[in-house]
Amino acid sequence: MKFGRWLSAKRYSASTIDTYKQALRIFLVYYRNKEVSALTNTDVLDFNNDYILKKNLSASYQNQVTNAIKLYFRTVLDTQIETDKIDRPKKPKILPNVLSKEEVKNILEALYNIKHKTMLCLIYSCGLRRSELLDLKPEDIDSQRNVVLIRQSKGRKDRITPLSAKVLELLRQYYKAYRPQTWLFEGQRSGEQYSEQSLQRVLKLALEKAKVTKPVTLHWLRHSYATHLLESGTDLRYFQELLGHSSSRTTEIYTHVSMKSLQQIKSPFDDL
Structure with a gap:
């Protein structure tokens, strides 16, 4: 598919390419009885209303489809679609899910397997995304500078994040026990990347x-890391770099879940 090759040439990640190809395929299959050259902006609008909204699909999914359509039709010369007039859906403002420090401690201390424990501790202590942890290589741990180098993560960006001395000690114990070769965390076979x-x-x-009943995901650990940093007094200006966010607006959402400022607000009910 030429679209996939075009995305690859633009250096989009493999997962993004797969997502956009699948999203575009659904749109084109929906209009399989119509020539691609005959599709218009009205067809895009009808697709959003008659397929996405009727199926109650998420705004996030609609945004993926919109991105795929806009990118694809920029590469198609014979088309009636005006990509600059295709609007993305309004994103809902959803606060990130955050665990307390006590909950995080209980989750991390529940594991005795050194490999499993080190993986989760590294995610929380460095605010890593799932893919960032799995893509780490032994040489990405700089024990001299106490930092972790995260290579080509979301948005094709490198960044570094501070490495906890306690986690460094865990890493040393883990490395001594497992001796990873290619990836920092490998599967059952040497050189095989640990799976999602x-x-x-x-x-x-x-x-x-840990007997935690909340629907916790790996990303909750990243959200908790960011929120706990904010609550401990870390300047918000550093957050964008630490978390690898493209926009400061994404980072600022953590101010809405930080308890530090909220706990300083006195309810007028207390004065009644």
Whole structure:
């Protein structure tokens, strides 16, 4: 598919390419009885109303489809679609899910397997995304400078994040026990990258042992890291770099879930 090759040439990640190809395929299949060259902006609008909204699909999914359509029709010369007039859906403002420090501690201490424990501790202590943890290589841990180098993460950006001394000690114990070769965390076979499914199972096991009933995901650990940093007094200006956000507006959402400022507000009810 030429669209996939075009995205690849633009250096989009493999997961983004797959997402956009699948989203575009659904749109084109919906209009399979109509020539691509005959599609118009009205067809895009009808698709959003008659397919996405009727199926009660999320705004996030609608945004993915919109992005795919806009990118695809920029590469198609013979078309009636005006991509600059296709609007993206309004995003709902959803606060990130955050765990208390006590809850995080209970989850992390529930694991005794050094490999499993180190993975989850590294996610929380560095605010990593799932893919960022799995893509780490042994050389990305700089024990001399106490930092972790995260290469080509979301948005094709490199960044560094501080490495906790306690986590560094865990990493040393883990490395001595497992001696990873290619990836920092490998599967059952040497050189095989640890899978996302296995990492999800590690979290599920930790939640069961810690008797946590909340629907916690790996991303909750990243959200909790950011919120706890803010509550401990870290300047918001550093957050964008630490978390690898493209926009400061994404980072600022953590001010809405931080308890530090909220706890200083006195309810007028107390004065009644």
